[in-house]
Amino acid sequence: MSKQTKARIIEAAEYLFALQGYGQTSMREITARADVNLASVNYHFGSKKNLIQAVLKRYFDVMMPQIDEALAKLVPSVGRKGVDQVLQNLKGPLLNLNAVQPDGTEMFVQLLGKGYTESQGHLRRFIMGSYGETVQTILAMLRTALPAIPADELFWRLHFAIGSFVFSMASSQALKDIAKADYQQDIDIADVIEHLFPFVAQGISGDGYQNEG
């Protein structure tokens, strides 16, 4: 059955990509884990590149419309409160990815991080080409919340925020181990978000920016 095979490949691939990265995961590993034939990846997806995009597309296609919908209704307040509102509206769509797949949210963020740092140009082009509009909407909302902060400064802060998130996920196994050993805490993705969003909101809202000469 084609449908089953295709789905098995996607699931195996996303697990391994999230864990090891794209470049370090071979098609042989993927097909072995999916328990399908090696040649079936190229039959169903054409190439490894296409498979990588298909894995991410599955999540983006669920999340981005939800974000669009959530933000369409929003007129953010000015200041820290507005930033909180924007972030709050991202939280739902993000956590809903757990419906796509068990641990889907965590998987997605890790895939995103790996895609960013393994500077495979084709992935960034694919994302920005397909979903750039939603990204722009998020930025516009933050601009409404923080009208006094220049666009380029906001661009920086948004990227720092993404970095906090992605890094936490990318090293989440290490974080989990440390937290358990040193602080007797068992962590899941919702915990990370609960700690992360105040940190990020605080950092984004700061008014102490200055363009150094």
Next chain:
Amino acid sequence: MSKQTKARIIEAAEYLFALQGYGQTSMREITARADVNLASVNYHFGSKKNLIQAVLKRYFDVMMPQIDEALAKLVPSVGRKGVDQVLQNLKGPLLNLNAVQPDGTEMFVQLLGKGYTESQGHLRRFIMGSYGETVQTILAMLRTALPAIPADELFWRLHFAIGSFVFSMASSQALKDIAKADYQQDIDIADVIEHLFPFVAQGISGDGYQNEG
């Protein structure tokens, strides 16, 4: 001459590692760029793993003692000001890496970022094993600056801060491209730090934490 060859290898390797990552850079690329024989890497460093560690060690061995020295004299104030003081004392040693090599700071942080996200366990183990004490000192300083914030909450924030930094560096090429295209800015590492530190300080110092149930 052995010394020259070894140095040429290190320089070529760190450039390519920083640009492409460790896994995606082959010894053939390195030796071609260094204009030395392929076999010389294994002769001088034993293995690719050792070469990776040697590249990072060159920077850590310069920076970590400087951080130790800078922090030894410091008794941070309480509050946001204390956090700023701690970060300020990290800035110098970090920027001094430009003395190791032109663009040394940028190179180093990119190497660090790639090392963290390409979860090559041996690298994290090497770093924490060799320089973990300095990391602990930094944490202790932040605890002095923010005595009201529980240790586990500070642990979270420190990781988010590291995440902002490492991710920004690991994806700095992408950031540069975007900044140039969308905001007509040419960025260097000092710019990134100038934007990053206030963001991080703001996020770490926030007093709006709450342990959700």
Next chain:
DNA sequence: GTCTATAGGTTGATAGAC
């Protein structure tokens, strides 16, 4: 210390039988 040559393994992709 430097070189050539090569071993021994991996990779992504494909041709062609079924």
Next chain:
DNA sequence: GTCTATCAACCTATAGAC
């Protein structure tokens, strides 16, 4: 749609001549 077999290219590492 699935399989086997294989290609051509790449990889790290090493043996051994100079």
